[in-house]
Structure formats: structure tokens, C-alpha cells
Amino acid sequence: MPEDVVEGGRRRLKPGAIPVLFAWNNYNLPVTRPSVWQRTQRQEEDEGEVPIDASVALCHDYDSRPEPAFMDLAYEKIHAQQQVIIELQRRLEEVSLGQKFGLERYKTSDEDIRFYTRFASYRHFNAFWLHQVEPVSRRIVRVGQSSSTTVPDETADPPRRPNRCLPLIDELFLFLVYLSLGLKESDLADRFNVHQSTVS
Template sequence: MAAPPEHDYDDRPYPGFVDALLDELECLRKENARLKEENDNISRFWLQRMAGSDDDIRFYTRFASYDHLLRFWSFIEPSVKYMIRSTRSTTGLTSRPKAQALHPVDELFMFLSYLALGEKQKALGKRFNVSQSTVSGVIITWSNFLLCTLGSLKLWQSQEQIKEYLPEDFKNYADTTVILDCTEFRCQTPSSPLVQSEVYSQYKSYCTVKGMIGIAPHGAVTFISPLFAGSISDKQLFLESGICRMLTPDSAVMVDRGFLIDSLVPCKVYRPAFLAGRNQMPENEVGESQEIAQLRVHVERVIRRLKEHQIFHYDIPLNMFGNINQLFMVACLLLNYENQPLVKAWAK
């Protein structure tokens, strides 16, 4: 019987094997890059689909235009790599973050849509094709990130900075540092009578949370207070907000009639005059009151822009109280980036 042929143990690759393997690896690399780019394009579908419509961008994000939004993204993008992501396991303990379901710019778009439209998290999840827990994590993560990133920039402006951008309308009130006003947001009625009494607003006749916003004469938001229970008075809120520490003797604040803060501040207060028991005001007081009222209305316009974020249009549920302060402050901070100048003549 013939012996079986000996096995050829020479395992040297055939000529051109290495080159063929390298060519195949290069093809796989290019295919991987193509699929990654395709996936990025899919994930940005919602934002890119609206790139040609500033009206849609305004509706979904409150930014004035697609260009405004991209400029804002380019401003914060370098800091995104330092973002600390918030996730929670079923046990309530912080868990290791999973792979991102969306590109960061899409997460920003989702968060802005949440503020602008006040959408339920479940509805956002269906629209972006992610789970509700992912939506919740994105909202918490981006509210923390934007509060830290935008809040780290100096909002309060010096008298020199204010005078540099002072509108002509304020020439008779050139020392005005800040224009202040309070705003309230309706909230869910607590079951506890004691808590109800804390958040019940005598002015609105329902339960609210209340905050104070300050703007520079040229319209930029320069001060944001925390939110307080709706029963607090304007004067007490002013005191609790800590803004007094920012004021100096050479500055001035402009407020509404209800802000009786003269004894609390080291500076001048511009406020429309009261009749104070008189049958009529002197002519000079009437003119001054009208002028102050016309200038003070700009802070009301800023607050109106804030309330265009529909998240504040509905009753704030009690389960949002742990995060509503952050959302309020972030929405206020975003006002400086989302909008055109309050008055076209102020644009420089």
C-alpha cells in the first residue's frame, strides 16, 4: 500500500498575499468611514432637514436662524468633550454611561426643542427614535452643561461696558446699570395646605414660582435670580436675590412701581412716580414717569421672549421642581444668543 503524501509545512504566503490583504483592509477602512458619515447624516436628519427654513429653526429652537444656531454650536463645541453625562440605573444610583444614541449637536437640538415646545419626553423619544430614558438623560446632561458653560461667563457689566453700548434712548438715564422685573410661572397645586400657602401668588391668584431678571440698557440679560415660591414679594425677592452686592453708589437701577427698594440699595432708583394721595402729578413728574415706563418696557419684552419657550407655558409639575431652576436659568442665558437685538436701531 502506497504511503500517503507528506504534508507540505511550507506556510509562506503566496506571492502578492500581503498586498491583497492590505488592499482589503483599506477597502474595509473606507467602507467603515462611509458608514460612519452616513450614520452621522442620519442622526442629524432633523436639524439638517430644517437648514433651509429659519422659520422652522425659530419654531423648534427659538434661535433666530440656522446661522445663529450654528454659530452658537461652534461656540460651545470645544467644551462638549468635557461634558459629564448624567444617567441613572433602575436602582437610582449613577450608572456607567452607555454609548451615545445621538450626535452631540442632535442632543443640543433635542434639548432646545424641549425648551421651545415643552414637549413630553416620550414624544421627543419617538421623534428622535430613542428611549424615554435617553431623552431624560440628555435633558439633565445638557441643562447642567449649558448652565456651567454659559454661566461661567461674566454676565454683569461694568459702567464702562454699559456706556460703550448705551442706546441713544437712555441719554437722560446714562447711569442705569440694570433694568429689573419679576416674572411668575404657574405650577401644579401641591396637596399640602402649608406648601400651597407658600407657592400661592396673591397677584396671580394661583400657585406659581417666581424669579427676577435684569437686563443692561442695550438689552442683554445680565442678572438672573433663582426661582422662589410665588408668595414672595418683589421687594423680598430683590433682597434675597443678592443683586445688592453688585450695585455701587455711581450706578442706578430702573424698576416698576412695585419695587420699593430705595432703602435697600446704595444707588439711585429710577421708577415711575406714584400719585401718593395727590389729585394729579406735576407736569415734570408725568413726563419723567412716561419716559421711564417706555424704557423699562424693554425688560418686559425680554421676559416675553423667555416665555416663548413653551416649557413655561404649561403648569410646572411638582416632579420638575428639582430641575426647574436650572431650566429657568439656562433659558434666560440662552436669550443672549437666540435673538436679534430688541430694537433694530441698537444693532451694531
């Protein structure tokens, strides 16, 4: 630059001056490019965009909430899926019931009840169960279970009832099938899906 040259006598540069004019750049200064910050500001002013700080705040708005319509659509979708699950569970119960041999499978058919139990109908069988068997079911003593004639201690814990492979009403049904048809224990065990010793 001319102001960086010391005139008088021998031409020299001032201390701290940096030569920038050379023959290879035709002794012209290069056009200074605006900084990234200047270019960004100019672009925002030209396009009418929001300042950088505001755009960053919008990008990171963690307090924003979805529109109500989106929530309604999500709720409807979840509700529809729940209905599908309920329907599939119902079908699964029907298939499982059709494969299971027990009273629940035949209670809608009086003909089958007569064949397997010799009761006239399910209504007669159920009346026998409700009035004769179920009221005394807690006093049933099973094989291998000790029976005591002593007076029970009221402070003691009640005796633990043994775990059953079948509901008690199905045990009655199994016994009646055995009496009515005379099936072998292995056959009954296979039908009711229990071990042969349980049938015995």
C-alpha cells in the first residue's frame, strides 16, 4: 500500500507493514470476501428470515405439544387395535375350548350331557352340582390326606387345600364319564390332558 512506504532516500516499508502488491497479482489487492457471519446476516436480511437465535429456539422447543388432531388419530388407532386384540382373544378361547375335553365344552348340548353323564340335561347336572356336591366340597378328604377327628384350633391357620389339575366340577364330570362309558384310565387321562395317576 502507498501509505506503508517510507519516502525519502531509499524506499522502504514501515515497521509492521506486509507487502501485498506483486507482479503475479498485477499489483492489485484481492477482493476481500465477507466472513461467514456477515454472509449469514446478509442472507437473513435478504430473505426476510428470522434471526439465528430465534430459529435455534424454535428448533429446540422442548415445550411444544402435538396438535389435538394428532392425539385424536392416535387414540382412534389404539382403540381399533384393542378391539382387534379382544376379537383375537375370543377366537383363541373358542379354539381352545373346542380342543379341550371338559364340561364347559358340552354344557350347551343336552344330548352330549346325557351321553357322558347320564343326566337328562346340563340344567339337571348343574342343579346336582350346586345343591349336592359344591356345598360339601370343602369337607372332602382325599387319598393321602390325613383326616383328624380332633377339634380344630380356631387360632391355627386353615389347612392348605391341595392343588388340583382340574376344577372340582370337571373332576365330577370325569368320574361320571368313567361310570357312564367305562373308559380306561389312560383314555381319560388323554382326554382330560392330565396324568394317569391324577385320574386314578
